[in-house]
Amino acid sequence: MELTLLGTGAPAGLPRPDCPCAACASAAGPRARAATSLLVDGSLLLDLTPGVAFAAARAGHSLGGVRQVLLSHPHDGPALEVPAGLPQPGRVPDGRELALLTGHRVRALALDAPGTGYAVTGPEGQRLLYLPPGTAPAGLEEPAEPYAMVLLDVVGRPDALARLRAVGAVGPTTDVVAVHLDHDVPPGAEERRRLAAAGARAVPDGTTLEVGAYEHVPDLPRRTLVLGGARSGKSVEAERRLESLPEVLYVATGGSRNGDTEWAARVSAHQERRPGSWRTVETCDVVPLLAADGPPLLVDCLSLWLTDAMDSVGAWDDAQWADGGERALGERVRELTDAVRATRRTVVAVSNEVGSGIVPATASGRRYRDELGRLNTAFAQECEQVLLVVAGQALVLRG
Numbered sequence: 001m002e003l004t005l006l007g008t009g010a011p012a013g014l015p016r017p018d019c020p021c022a023a024c025a026s027a028a029g030p031r032a033r034a035a036t037s038l039l040v041d042g043s044l045l046l047d048l049t050p051g052v053a054f055a056a057a058r059a060g061h062s063l064g065g066v067r068q069v070l071l072s073h074p075h076d077g078p079a080l081e082v083p084a085g086l087p088q089p090g091r092v093p094d095g096r097e098l099a100l101l102t103g104h105r106v107r108a109l110a111l112d113a114p115g116t117g118y119a120v121t122g123p124e125g126q127r128l129l130y131l132p133p134g135t136a137p138a139g140l141e142e143p144a145e146p147y148a149m150v151l152l153d154v155v156g157r158p159d160a161l162a163r164l165r166a167v168g169a170v171g172p173t174t175d176v177v178a179v180h181l182d183h184d185v186p187p188g189a190e191e192r193r194r195l196a197a198a199g200a201r202a203v204p205d206g207t208t209l210e211v212g213a214y215e216h217v218p219d220l221p222r223r224t225l226v227l228g229g230a231r232s233g234k235s236v237e238a239e240r241r242l243e244s245l246p247e248v249l250y251v252a253t254g255g256s257r258n259g260d261t262e263w264a265a266r267v268s269a270h271q272e273r274r275p276g277s278w279r280t281v282e283t284c285d286v287v288p289l290l291a292a293d294g295p296p297l298l299v300d301c302l303s304l305w306l307t308d309a310m311d312s313v314g315a316w317d318d319a320q321w322a323d324g325g326e327r328a329l330g331e332r333v334r335e336l337t338d339a340v341r342a343t344r345r346t347v348v349a350v351s352n353e354v355g356s357g358i359v360p361a362t363a364s365g366r367r368y369r370d371e372l373g374r375l376n377t378a379f380a381q382e383c384e385q386v387l388l389v390v391a392g393q394a395l396v397l398r399g
Contacts (some may be wrong), residue, residue: 001124001211005151005179005206009036009182013033013034014032014033021183022346041104045068048082052083063337068087068106069086069089069339070090072118073115077316092107093109099382107121109131110138112137115137118130126212127211127328128151129151132180133151135160135344136156136157138161145340147164147169148212149209150176154178155182162243162275187330190394193206193394194240201270221385224238224351229353229354229390234352242273242296247277247295248295252281273299289345289362297349298350300350303372313332337382351376380398
């Protein structure tokens with residue numbers, strides 16, 4: 001089954017008309033994207049968009065062989081202009097299947113937002129799934145047979161990808177292609193990096209793909225350290241790296257700090273960002289979690305883990321520090337980094353980068369700064385990927 005992406009952008013296209021944002025300003029030339037529309041084997045058109053006939057011609061195709069036009073978006077605007085020669089667009093009711101004379105079968109999937117998703121099976125049995133923007137499947141059956149290709153709004157609804165993975169509809173060999181791309185992510189390197197973190201890729205408008213052909217997408221690094229200063233966006237970056245996975249254990253090392261309303265507000269903001277399928281455990285006892293089997297871990301953060309470890313060895317008192325405290329802390333750090341080296345789980349850890357700021361005025365402050373630098377260095381040595389987040393921009397230091 002052959003699929004040509006006549007457009008891969010959001011409904012308004014990219015750049016958006018009259019939008020002055022930086023992402024739209026940089027979405028010029030080959031980075032520009034028309035509204036998403038798919039041509040399957042020259043006979044089935046999924047979504048009718050402005051200029052679709054010209055888009056097909058630019059891609060080296062004709063719409064003369066199209067026998068069915070199906071709409072996925074909810075449509076409450078003006079009537080669509082149908083190019084001459086195309087059949088009138090329609091929509092398959094949720095749960096129903098349409099059999100085409102060309103040998104294709106199209107089943108409509110119910111979604112959790114307005115619109116219609118389509119599962120297309122080709123004459124030779126290849127299967128693809130196409131979802132409109134801002135939607136995820138509702139009521140998926142488990143276990144599901146993996147699709148060969150899935151096209152969906154990876155950036156806007158990463159949880160849709162997580163749901164598909166949870167029931168087996170997206171497997172290790174599924175080609176996940178991002179469509180409905182908007183100005184939420186700057187096009188280019190940052191877009192590729194974000195999609196690769198979700199196990200997905202994007203292609204330019206006019207690309208023709210073979211459904212079922214193997215396409216290499218880099219695997220998610222098994223161990224990642226995300227560094228950054230205060231309010232740099234490091235926690236958001238860490239969460240983003242796991243949000244397309246069906247199950248994650250969030251390890252909060254800061255505790256609840258009863259009575260601290262400012263801390264409670266921070267914790268609440270973090271909780272509201274997390275997908276509902278994630279579980280949270282508040283603990284600094286991270287080593288047993290690393291040693292156990294289970295879903296991916298997001299440890300936020302090592303800075304607070306170190307504070308707890310320094311408390312436990314009396315590191316703030318000069319006499320206790322000299323009388324075995326420094327040695328005890330070193331042993332705790334080695335135990336943690338050894339566990340990271342040996343773990344079989346996917347791990348994303350967050351830590352503060354404090355070594356570039358003002359030199360602390362107290363000896364204990366300088367001790368904490370130095371020990372955090374040593375911890376970050378040791379932890380980074382055990383990670384396949386290390387990122388530094390500055391002003392919300394992620395810089396890849398390793399991997």
